Amino acid sequence: MITIRQLPQLLRKESRSLIIAVPWLWLALFxxxxxxxxxKISLAEPQLAQPPYTDLIQTDGEGLVTVLLxxxxxxxxxxxxxxxxxxxxxxxxxxxxxxxxxxxxxxMAYGIARAPVHMRLPxxxxxxxxxxxxxxxxxxxxxxxxxxxxxxxxxxxxxxxIDEPLDILYTPIAIYIGVVYSYLPFLILPLYATLxxxxxxLLEAAADLGCRPFKQFLTITLPQSVPGIxxxxxLVFIPVMGxxxxxxxxxxxxxxxxxxxxxxxxxxxxDWPLASSLAAVLLVALIIPFMLMRHFERKSEEGQA
Amino acid sequence: MKMSKLxxxxxxMALTATVSTVNASEELHIYNWSDYIAENTVxxxxxxxxxxxxxxxxxxxxxxxAKILAGKSGYDLVFPTARPFADRHVRAKLYQPIDKxxxxxxxxxxxxxxxxxxxxxxxxxYLVPYMWGTTGIGINLDKVKAILGDDMPLDTxxxxxxxxxxxxxxxxxxxxxxxxxxxxxxxxxxxxxDTTDFSPAATEEAAKVVSNVREHIRYFHSSQxxxxxxxxxxxxxxxxxxxxxxxxxxxxxxxxxVNIAYLVPSEGAxxxxxxxxxxxxxxxxxxxxxxxxxxLTPAVIADVTNYVAYANANAAATELVEESxxxxxxxxxxxxxxxxxxxxxxxxxxxARNMNRAWTRTKTGR
Numbered sequence: 001m002i003t004i005r006q007l008p009q010l011l012r013k014e015s016r017s018l019i020i021a022v023p024w025l026w027l028a029l030f031x032x033x034x035x036x037x038x039x040k041i042s043l044a045e046p047q048l049a050q051p052p053y054t055d056l057i058q059t060d061g062e063g064l065v066t067v068l069l070x071x072x073x074x075x076x077x078x079x080x081x082x083x084x085x086x087x088x089x090x091x092x093x094x095x096x097x098x099x100x101x102x103x104x105x106x107x108m109a110y111g112i113a114r115a116p117v118h119m120r121l122p123x124x125x126x127x128x129x130x131x132x133x134x135x136x137x138x139x140x141x142x143x144x145x146x147x148x149x150x151x152x153x154x155x156x157x158x159x160x161x162i163d164e165p166l167d168i169l170y171t172p173i174a175i176y177i178g179v180v181y182s183y184l185p186f187l188i189l190p191l192y193a194t195l196x197x198x199x200x201x202l203l204e205a206a207a208d209l210g211c212r213p214f215k216q217f218l219t220i221t222l223p224q225s226v227p228g229i230x231x232x233x234x235l236v237f238i239p240v241m242g243x244x245x246x247x248x249x250x251x252x253x254x255x256x257x258x259x260x261x262x263x264x265x266x267x268x269x270x271d272w273p274l275a276s277s278l279a280a281v282l283l284v285a286l287i288i289p290f291m292l293m294r295h296f297e298r299k300s301e302e303g304q305a
Numbered sequence: 306m307k308m309s310k311l312x313x314x315x316x317x318m319a320l321t322a323t324v325s326t327v328n329a330s331e332e333l334h335i336y337n338w339s340d341y342i343a344e345n346t347v348x349x350x351x352x353x354x355x356x357x358x359x360x361x362x363x364x365x366x367x368x369x370x371a372k373i374l375a376g377k378s379g380y381d382l383v384f385p386t387a388r389p390f391a392d393r394h395v396r397a398k399l400y401q402p403i404d405k406x407x408x409x410x411x412x413x414x415x416x417x418x419x420x421x422x423x424x425x426x427x428x429x430x431y432l433v434p435y436m437w438g439t440t441g442i443g444i445n446l447d448k449v450k451a452i453l454g455d456d457m458p459l460d461t462x463x464x465x466x467x468x469x470x471x472x473x474x475x476x477x478x479x480x481x482x483x484x485x486x487x488x489x490x491x492x493x494x495x496x497x498x499d500t501t502d503f504s505p506a507a508t509e510e511a512a513k514v515v516s517n518v519r520e521h522i523r524y525f526h527s528s529q530x531x532x533x534x535x536x537x538x539x540x541x542x543x544x545x546x547x548x549x550x551x552x553x554x555x556x557x558x559x560x561x562x563v564n565i566a567y568l569v570p571s572e573g574a575x576x577x578x579x580x581x582x583x584x585x586x587x588x589x590x591x592x593x594x595x596x597x598x599x600x601l602t603p604a605v606i607a608d609v610t611n612y613v614a615y616a617n618a619n620a621a622a623t624e625l626v627e628e629s630x631x632x633x634x635x636x637x638x639x640x641x642x643x644x645x646x647x648x649x650x651x652x653x654x655x656x657a658r659n660m661n662r663a664w665t666r667t668k669t670g671r
Contacts (some may be wrong), residue, residue: 048393048396048654049397050374050397050398051374051376078664081671084661148478149536252523253519253668253670255669256671264661266365269657270370270374
């Protein structure tokens, strides 16, 4: 029996689950459903038709329903070293880029967070401003800068630093330049948000007790900014894992990344099932670092409590 | 005076308004290669009819293929390459038959080209030929001669496949197309072997040719070379005839001292035909037929050839093409060259996948 006094509490419970339902619905509609669809295609076989894959469920005229699941795509990904190599290639580019972004982005985020209050907004605007130009055009601009007869080489030759143009475009270095340039804001913004909230009194107390600035940074600022580092790092790492445009435009023939391989399977081979299998494997592999991040976040929250 | 001007412009506005409401019911969606039509073709067609055209472009057959395979692309007219693409599409029943009875200009088409499509499209039911060209080698003539000397014959696949030669040219920039079929067929022509053999063993042989020169290849790309050749950033490019001739013309316009030549290798080069086709689920096939018929007008297609530097499939148009283009051996090859052109055979889907995977492996050096 529900008494009148219990009613408000009950309503509160209901509205709470209602509020939680919204993000869950979002997740189901835009993540789980498409993923199941991809999973379905990944278990089909390619065929020359519209759409270019077989139906999993086939019925003959007499009501006999057969379900055909084809696991050959996953077997091929496992057996053919090409796919593992591409995965390792992506992992390397994403990992190195994230570290480079951190090395460049941390001082920038730190500088903005320590700048006078009236300067912070203009400085943040400078970080965001390049986003007003299309991503594709910015990557194209890098082609103009890095090519053998481009801006950078011409300037270096004019200054007399080099005699022969440097081969940068179509090398892994060009990929790293492009990726770090394009993804840097994704690292700076969450990191800035963490750094700007840090409690200055801790630093003052440390200084009063004779702690040197560098040690202050190592023992107080850096550990407290770990959630920002993780959030920013993930925002760089995860999209770079599947990056296609930058390695395609700036990278040379030896850049083997999973995004490019996915493109080949989908467009050149018309093998949607294999492309879907690759996408599914990539997604599962990316969820693991995300879970790890959640784990660390929870730990640090517990530590603070 | 002023008043009448105002009245005129109001009347003009009213007229535009009526015209656009009439047009709203007749829309035509065209999906064609980039830089593959004259600047005025679509505008002139719109003036001559009541149809409003939406004109989109792509830069690879694969993009087009993916859209048609997904279905409901919304396009009424597309321009695939006959082999292996349109061949596959006809077999997959992705196109609807062409109603030749409404194409009053159909008779202008070159019967030899129509016949060459007969094996993939019996009776020319689905495909109307548009342009044709070859895949060969574009070179920066002065730089390549300076490196290889004047005695070396240049119309040979050795320029991109012979390690001894490519290594000399590599600092200057050598590129191959990013297209498994084109490169492997060229590599087999270089070896002097059967170019219609797509078996795993044959693919392996061709892949080995590319592996041997891979370290000297600057990039694999199917359109980047146009700019790079024209700017003098690259010396040797495997590519489409018209694209390389466009690079030549751009360099000439820029007057930058870059002298580009297009060569059809003596070992044999692929000849291809691009066709017009109406997707089976096209919303407005009637308008598509009208546009095809317009394109088949000799004066219209001659203009396109003048602009894009590809030979068209319209026999009646040849005499209307500018003389400099009509007599250009790179665009309208002489008989001796035509004899060594290779017609692509369509690999089976399984062979194509094997080739593409071998291609990825070769490109990335694995």
